[in-house]
Amino acid sequence: MKPKKESTLELIVRKKTSYLMMLPYLIFFFAFTILPVILSVVLSFTDYDMVQKPLFIGFENYLQMFLNDEYFIVAFKNTLIFAIVVGPLSYIICFLIAWMINELKPLMRAVVTALFYIPTIVGAAGWSVWKLFFSSDEYGFVNGILMHWGILNQPIGWLSDEKYIMPVLIVVQLWMSMGISFLTFIAGFQNVDRTLYEAGMMDGIKNRFQELWYITIPSMANQMIFGAVMQIVACFTVADVSVQLAGLPSTGYAGETIVTHIMDYGNLRYEFGYACAMAVLLVFMMQYFKKLTSWLIGKMGH
């Protein structure tokens, strides 16, 4: 006897335990991760201040960003600097360091891993020391040392002078962004099949760079994509560093990023519609960069 083909509905009923197990998490996931994004998209087409009813205004918010808000252009440019300069730099440094320490003894490897990861987890507590390094009088570490060596005559306002805000933020962001992608690479390198290296030697691989390019990178591509996603999220959402070190708003908006601009319009000016439009744009930018990076990683070593 031929068994009757099961309909999708029957299949869903039979698999109800699977759905029930996911349900509690999915409720929270939907309400606090997905719904906010849906709400952002909807509100981005409105004028909304949380008091009066949202007023539909079409694409006006999106046009305002690029046509009528000079500080958004600064924020956009700064965010791209973090994404295009700091992100890849941090990613490549993480990758190379993880590669270099892979051959160290386990204890040394653990020490170096901790050293590179700890700045990421102390984040908030670390800001006060950077404030002290770059403070504007001669008690600030950087000013103190440069003046002592005779390089500077006058202390520099590292965090209040438009010229220096971004470079300082880049250094600090670099310091605290090694975290998760570094751990991922450490794990990735340890997991590469050793016999591939032996086989590679037979095939005429001459030095460690060829080994890295033709064997290691292709075999840990999936880890590299995960590391890239984490790095992209970190770079595109840089905000706390800027707010904590340079203030909100920073002098002449020099340290403004898209997220600090969202804070400015959302928390201080109550222009929720406009702020949401910026958030939506940011999500699209991150998605695009993720696609681009995965494509690049897929190309490597082939």
Added chain:
Amino acid sequence: MSLSLKRKKHMGIDQRRSKFGNAIVVLIIVLLGLFMAFPLYYTFIQSIKPSEELFLFPPKLYILRPTLDSYQELFQLMSNLWVPFSRYLFNSLLITVAGTFFHVLLAGMAAYPLAKHEFPGKDFTFAVILLGLMFVGQVTFLPTFIIISKLGMLNTYWAYLCPTIGTSLGLFLMKQFIEQIPDALIEAARIDGANEWRIYFKIIAPNVKPAILTVIIFQFVNIWNGLSKEVVYDEQLKAVKIALDQVSASSLYARMGAGMAGSVLLMLPPIILFVILQRNVVETMTFAGMKE
């Protein structure tokens, strides 16, 4: 004979690593290591300098007379706060422990069917969860604020707790890890008559311990460092970090030593947790690969 042959083979691999190359590698690691370690070191020495050494010119990298004065001053400042410091500490610990616990419990329970069951809508669900990796708090905080206020959760512990339970990263890591558990183990339990819930709690959960410990670290660090002040404005409900921010922000110079002491205290819990659990983290990240 065979021994020397073996050694020769081993040498073959080593020969590709030249002495010069090794020296450069060591130099780079040391330089970058100094860059990573220096701010941490400086925070620590500033916190144990006596006040006359804090303001020496030029700034010194060593201490002549270490003291715990700054810590004493910090606790004095704390005891003068309107809300006792122990209350902030209690809030932080409660939210961190509860948030981490519920996230691990619920996300782990959802990760099991996503990793091991076949059902309609599975791929779609997981794709949306992956997308959620990018919907972080910095991007969604405004609509989240609206949702929390509409649910009447503003100014309660729930305002901190609920958003942390529904994040993606922990679920992703646990799902990837569960996929490595052999199907035979699960089948055997099914034959013995265990239902799926029992399988999850008796077989899956104990076997994904490294992943769970890793998620605990990530969650702990996020919650410990990042509870936003917007959703909770009652001083009684605020977290340690916000209290310390207020102390160190109020006047950086007069209280510099105390501020640094506060930083050291705030840094310690995540560092200790990471050092203890490091091996589990590396093991978990092995499976964190993401296909395109």
